[in-house]
Amino acid sequence: MAKLIYSALASLDGYVEDEQGNFDWTAPDQEVHGFVNELERPIGTYLYGRRMYETMVYWETVSTDGERSVASREFAELWRAAEKVVYSRTLETVSSARTHIEREFDPDAIRRLKESSPSDITVGGAELAGQAIAEGLVDECHLLLGPVLVGAGKRALPANVHAELELLDERRFRSGVVHLHYRVRASNA
Ligand SMILES: NC(=O)c1ccc[n+]([C@@H]2O[C@H](COP(=O)([O-])OP(=O)(O)OC[C@H]3O[C@@H](n4cnc5c(N)ncnc54)[C@H](OP(=O)(O)O)[C@@H]3O)[C@@H](O)[C@H]2O)c1
Numbered sequence: 001m002a003k004l005i006y007s008a009l010a011s012l013d014g015y016v017e018d019e020q021g022n023f024d025w026t027a028p029d030q031e032v033h034g035f036v037n038e039l040e041r042p043i044g045t046y047l048y049g050r051r052m053y054e055t056m057v058y059w060e061t062v063s064t065d066g067e068r069s070v071a072s073r074e075f076a077e078l079w080r081a082a083e084k085v086v087y088s089r090t091l092e093t094v095s096s097a098r099t100h101i102e103r104e105f106d107p108d109a110i111r112r113l114k115e116s117s118p119s120d121i122t123v124g125g126a127e128l129a130g131q132a133i134a135e136g137l138v139d140e141c142h143l144l145l146g147p148v149l150v151g152a153g154k155r156a157l158p159a160n161v162h163a164e165l166e167l168l169d170e171r172r173f174r175s176g177v178v179h180l181h182y183r184v185r186a187s188n189a
Helices: 030-040 050-056 070-081 107-116 126-134
Strands: 004-011 015-018 045-049 083-087 099-102 121-124 140-146 153-155 162-172 178-188
Touching (some): 030 140, 045 050, 121 126
Parallel strands (some): 045 121, 083 099
Antiparallel strands (some): 004 015, 162 178
């Protein structure tokens, strides 16, 4: 069965964007970007909340010529090759290939997708992922915590969810980013 995985780049105090809507402080350097690419490589399908999709669709059209870093070019190729599902009640059309819109996040449909999918699946941004964690659908989390405090904003992890986690791996990067890889043992909202 495929795993559903939530990955997030966040501040040390646990936010994916600050109160002003900025998240430039999560921008990965080459070392972290290369690592993120290795996390993405085996993924067949991305489940996106509409807001995260609107940020990530940049990778559909970005130039992949030699002026960009190797990690950026590689990420664009991985992104374009994956299937994408965008959850939205407002979005009318999508502007990327291999993409369709779902109007409701149906936990049973996700369970069926996990059973039938030949490769692992990711979920993001934080709002959609929070629902998936609360439903007990998320099997693993990758948190990349940067050395910055932003005080408030959009939480990387949902409020009002109790979950037991097992630390599978950890790693430190030169930039001060720390990677924490957890398996979700059990969760309930
Ligand atoms: N930290 C980072 O590295 C990083 C990287 C990229 C982006 N970001 C930013 O992080 C933020 C993440 O966004 P977010 O967590 O606020 O939102 P999100 O989960 O990406 O998207 C929320 C939207 O998804 C749709 N949605 C959510 N639940 C749904 C459901 N049950 N059924 C149908 N549709 C549903 C709704 O879209 P509608 O309103 O259309 O109905 C909702 O407004 C974005 O601003 C993104 O730009 C951070």
